[in-house]
Amino acid sequence: MRLIFVVLLLLLVQHTIGYYVGHHLAHKMHHLHKTGRRHRATNDVALHFEPEPFNKKLELGSSGKIHCKIAGGISPTVQWYLNDEDPLPDGVTSINGTLMVTDADRRHAGQYTCKAVDGDKSITAKISLDIVVSPRVIEPTAGDSLHVTVGETVVLNCKATGDPQPTTHWDRNLTILNHQQNGVGIGDGVNASTAKLLLFKNGTLLIKDVTEEDSDRYGCTAGSAAGLARNELMLVVHKEGELPPQESTGVGGKAVVVSISVAGAYMVLVLALMVYCRRRRLKRRQRGEKMEQEIIEGREKLVEDGEEKVKVNGVPAQNGRLLPHDRDSGADNSEVSGISRASKKSGQYDHLTVPRTLLTDQITLGRGEFGEVLLAKIDMCQVKKLKNVEEIVDEVDIKPVLVKALTTKDETQLCEFRRQLDLFSRVRHENIVKLIGLCNESEIHYMLLEHTEWGDLKNFLISTRTPEETEEYLSRVGPALPPPTVTRTSPPLSPQHRALLATHLATAAAKLATKRVTHRDIAARNCVITSKLQLKLSYPALTRGPDSHEYHKLHEQVIPLRWLPIEVVTEGDYSTKSDVYMFAATVWEIYTKAELPFAKLNDNSVLERLKAGTLEWTVPASMPESISNLLKRCWSTSPSDRPQFTDICEELNSILQDITSENVSRHSTREDENQ
Numbered sequence: 001m002r003l004i005f006v007v008l009l010l011l012l013v014q015h016t017i018g019y020y021v022g023h024h025l026a027h028k029m030h031h032l033h034k035t036g037r038r039h040r041a042t043n044d045v046a047l048h049f050e051p052e053p054f055n056k057k058l059e060l061g062s063s064g065k066i067h068c069k070i071a072g073g074i075s076p077t078v079q080w081y082l083n084d085e086d087p088l089p090d091g092v093t094s095i096n097g098t099l100m101v102t103d104a105d106r107r108h109a110g111q112y113t114c115k116a117v118d119g120d121k122s123i124t125a126k127i128s129l130d131i132v133v134s135p136r137v138i139e140p141t142a143g144d145s146l147h148v149t150v151g152e153t154v155v156l157n158c159k160a161t162g163d164p165q166p167t168t169h170w171d172r173n174l175t176i177l178n179h180q181q182n183g184v185g186i187g188d189g190v191n192a193s194t195a196k197l198l199l200f201k202n203g204t205l206l207i208k209d210v211t212e213e214d215s216d217r218y219g220c221t222a223g224s225a226a227g228l229a230r231n232e233l234m235l236v237v238h239k240e241g242e243l244p245p246q247e248s249t250g251v252g253g254k255a256v257v258v259s260i261s262v263a264g265a266y267m268v269l270v271l272a273l274m275v276y277c278r279r280r281r282l283k284r285r286q287r288g289e290k291m292e293q294e295i296i297e298g299r300e301k302l303v304e305d306g307e308e309k310v311k312v313n314g315v316p317a318q319n320g321r322l323l324p325h326d327r328d329s330g331a332d333n334s335e336v337s338g339i340s341r342a343s344k345k346s347g348q349y350d351h352l353t354v355p356r357t358l359l360t361d362q363i364t365l366g367r368g369e370f371g372e373v374l375l376a377k378i379d380m381c382q383v384k385k386l387k388n389v390e391e392i393v394d395e396v397d398i399k400p401v402l403v404k405a406l407t408t409k410d411e412t413q414l415c416e417f418r419r420q421l422d423l424f425s426r427v428r429h430e431n432i433v434k435l436i437g438l439c440n441e442s443e444i445h446y447m448l449l450e451h452t453e454w455g456d457l458k459n460f461l462i463s464t465r466t467p468e469e470t471e472e473y474l475s476r477v478g479p480a481l482p483p484p485t486v487t488r489t490s491p492p493l494s495p496q497h498r499a500l501l502a503t504h505l506a507t508a509a510a511k512l513a514t515k516r517v518t519h520r521d522i523a524a525r526n527c528v529i530t531s532k533l534q535l536k537l538s539y540p541a542l543t544r545g546p547d548s549h550e551y552h553k554l555h556e557q558v559i560p561l562r563w564l565p566i567e568v569v570t571e572g573d574y575s576t577k578s579d580v581y582m583f584a585a586t587v588w589e590i591y592t593k594a595e596l597p598f599a600k601l602n603d604n605s606v607l608e609r610l611k612a613g614t615l616e617w618t619v620p621a622s623m624p625e626s627i628s629n630l631l632k633r634c635w636s637t638s639p640s641d642r643p644q645f646t647d648i649c650e651e652l653n654s655i656l657q658d659i660t661s662e663n664v665s666r667h668s669t670r671e672d673e674n675q
Helices: 002-017 019-040 251-297 380-386 411-426 457-463 467-477 495-514 566-571 576-592 603-612 625-634 645-674
Strands: 056-059 064-067 077-082 092-095 098-101 110-118 121-139 144-149 154-157 159-163 167-172 184-186 197-199 204-207 216-224 227-238 310-312 315-318 360-367 372-379 398-406 435-439 445-450 527-529 535-537 552-554 557-559
Touching (some): 056 064, 077 092, 144 154, 159 216, 398 411, 411 435, 411 445, 457 576, 495 576, 495 645, 552 603, 566 603, 576 625, 576 645, 625 645
Parallel strands (some): 144 227, 184 197
Antiparallel strands (some): 064 098, 077 110, 121 159, 167 216, 216 227, 360 372, 435 445, 527 535
16 A cells, blocks of 8 residues: 555656656657667668658749658668659759759649659658749839829729739738728728728729828738739828929930939949959858868868768768768867858748738837847738648737847848848757748848747746845845846746756757757847747847847957857857857856856956956856756867767756656655655
C-alpha cells in the first residue's frame, strides 16, 4: 500500500509542475533519441524527403529552383520528371535533386515529379509549377492628381493586368471601401440610387455630387496568386470658380513637357548608373574580403544548393541531401553572406506581400536601426487568404504584430534590413517568431513579425520582481537607470521555468546556426514570451526609446555593447560563436530578472575593460552551478573555446531534467515527513 501511495504522490507532484514542462521534456528527449539514432548509421533511417518539395509559382521570364532533398538510405539518386516519368521540357534541368528553370515560359507550367531511388526502394513526390505574371496597375497612374469642382460626379477607374487576372478594390486613405459601409453601394445594387459612392465590377469607383470633404487619397489595389500591386491618386475638390487652370496642351507646351521629361529621365539614368556602379564595387570588395578570409582560415567555399559539389562544415552533400554530421559552425564560422543570392533576384519577396490596410491599432514603441518600430494588430484570417492557405475558417483572428519600418536610404542599413527579412523568411521554428509578411506597396516598407500577448521577455522578467527586489536593485546600482514601469505583476519563476526559458533560447539559436545565419542582437529585450511560458526569439532592436540605454554608438554604428564579445566590438566579426556569447548574457538576464549587465559601469568603462580583457561576469546566487559553468565557457575571450549550440542544447536539456527530477524527489520527501 505504501508503494502505491508513493507512486500516486509522484504522479500528483508531476502534474503540479505543469503540463508544458513535461511535454517539452518528452519532446526534447524524443528528439535527442531520434538524433542519436540518426548519427549511428545513415541506413538505419528509411528513405524520406526532408522536407518534401512544395508547389511553386514563377514569374514569367524569371529563373527559379525547386529543391528535392532526401534523407536516409545508403546512396540514393534523385531525378525530376515532367508528369510521372516524361522527359523535362527545354529550359528545365535536374541537377543533384534540384529542378532548375531558366527563363520561365508558359509551356513550363505543369505537374512535376521528384523520384528518389535507393537500391530496390524508391519514393516520389509531386508538385505543381505555375508560371504567372505579377499584377500591374495601369490606371490610375501612380502619383496622379485629379482636380474637380464641388457638385460634379467623379469617375475613377481601377484597371490592372496580370496572369491570373487580378481582382481589384478601392480604398480611401488606406481604408478599404466596400458596400457594407454607410454611403457605399454596388453599381447594380438595390441602393445604387441612394448611395454616394458606387463600386462597379469592372473596377470603377463613382462619387456623386462631390464635396470638399471628399478630397483624399484614393488607392487602387490589384491582387492575385502572383502578388499585389497598388497605385493611388489624390482627389482635390475645389469650390466653384477656384479650379486651377489646366496645363497648356499646345505645341509649345508639349515641347516644354517633352524636354523636361527627357532631361529628367537622363538625370535619373545617370544617378541610377552611379548607384549601380557603387553597389557593384562595394559587393565586389566585400566578396573579395570574404574569400580572402576563408582562404586564410582554411575553409572551403560554401556554394549554392544544387551545384556539383556542396560542402557544409567540411562535410560533403550528394544527391540533394546532407550526409550525417549536422552540427553547427565552429569558431571560425563567420556568416557566409548577409544577403542570400536569391534575395538579389527581382520579385524575391513578392510572396510575402501584405497590404498595409490590414494593420490596425498602430502604436509606436520606439525607433530601431531602420526607422520606427510599432505594435499593431492584424487579421490573420485575411493574411492566410492572401497567401492562398487551404482550409481557412472565415472568422476574424486578430493577432498582435511587430512592425519594423524601413525609412533609411543608407546602403548598409538596407542590406541589414534584407538580412533580417531573409533570416525570418528562411528559418521556421516554434521558438522563433514568424515572419507575417512585408508591406512594400509604398516607399516605406514594413516588416511584419509575430508578437505575443505577454510582450517582450525583459518586461516580463521585471514584472516577476518583488518590491523588495526592486528596491535592492536600485540601492545597489543607483537610480540612474531605473527599471521601466510595468503594468502588471507576475509570480516568481520556478527553477524549472528559468531553465526551460534558457533551453528555448538555446534551441532557437541552434536553429539559426544550422541555417548558417547569425542573429547579432540576442537579448531579453529582443525575445517575446507567450501565455504558455514559451520563449520566442524576435528582433525589435529599439535603439531609440525605452531600450536606448542598452545600446552604444561606436564608429558610426549603434551596437549592444554590454552583450557583445571582444571580436565583434573591435573587428565587427559576427559569427555563431558571438551569438553564443550573447546567448549567455541573455540567460544571465533571466536569472537576474532583467538586470542591466555591468550596471555600475558606464559605457566607456565597459569598453575599456572589454578591450583590456578584465571585464568579468558574476553569476547570481539563484543560478545552478551547472548552468553557471556552462555560461562561463560561453563567455570565453577566444571564440574557439566557446561551446557550440548543439552542445549547449544537450547540456541544458540534461540540466532541466535533473532539476525536474530533484524537485519531484523533494516534494515526495516532504510529503513523507508530513505523514
